[in-house]
Structure formats: C-alpha cells, structure tokens
Amino acid sequence: MKKKHIVIKEDDLEEYILKNFKEDALVEISYNRVFIPGKILYIDDDASITLQLKGQLLNQRVDININEVKKELVEIIYTFDDESTVISIKN
Numbered sequence: 001m002k003k004k005h006i007v008i009k010e011d012d013l014e015e016y017i018l019k020n021f022k023e024d025a026l027v028e029i030s031y032n033r034v035f036i037p038g039k040i041l042y043i044d045d046d047a048s049i050t051l052q053l054k055g056q057l058l059n060q061r062v063d064i065n066i067n068e069v070k071k072e073l074v075e076i077i078y079t080f081d082d083e084s085t086v087i088s089i090k091n
Helices: 010-020 066-072
Strands: 004-009 026-031 032-045 046-051 061-065 073-080 083-090
Touching: 010 066, 010 073, 010 083, 026 066, 032 061, 046 066, 046 083, 061 066, 066 073
Parallel strands: 004 083
Antiparallel strands: 026 032, 026 073, 032 046, 046 061, 073 083
16 A cells, blocks of 8 residues: 655645545544544535544444644544555644
8 A cells, every 4th residue: 555644734734635535535533632533425615524433333423524623633644545645734
C-alpha cells in the first residue's frame, strides 16, 4: 500500500475534504482524545462526514462536522484504492 503524509492548514481542510474524499473510503479521525475509525457513507457540502463505525462492539453511524472539531484535530488518515494519506493539521 502506498502511503503519503501531507500537512494542511486548518482553513484549507474543508476544501481538501470536499475535493479529495470519496464515499466508501476508510478514514481514521483523531481529535482531542477521541479516535474514530470508519467507512465514509456520505460527505455533505459543509464537509460533514457520515461514517459507519468500525470495531467489534460498534456497528453504528455517526456524523462528524469537521468544522466543529478542526481546532482539536490531531490527524486524519484517509485510505482509498490501496493508497493511504496521513493528514496533519496546521493552525
């Protein structure tokens, strides 16, 4: 699997997600003290992401509004078509 690392300014994150993220991709979002792994089901126009959570006990959907958590984001790992992108957020 190919892996790359990029750094994105907090203000550019919404645009990056809307242009590059695709439904059915895997995403791992780390913010504050929360880790959310899941499959992207839907991406709204404001970069809100609906995820199907992954895990042994969790099999539910959650909505994450990136604009509400972007100040606390540590990193996002986005995986699609055998390519993984580690996105670090810069304030």
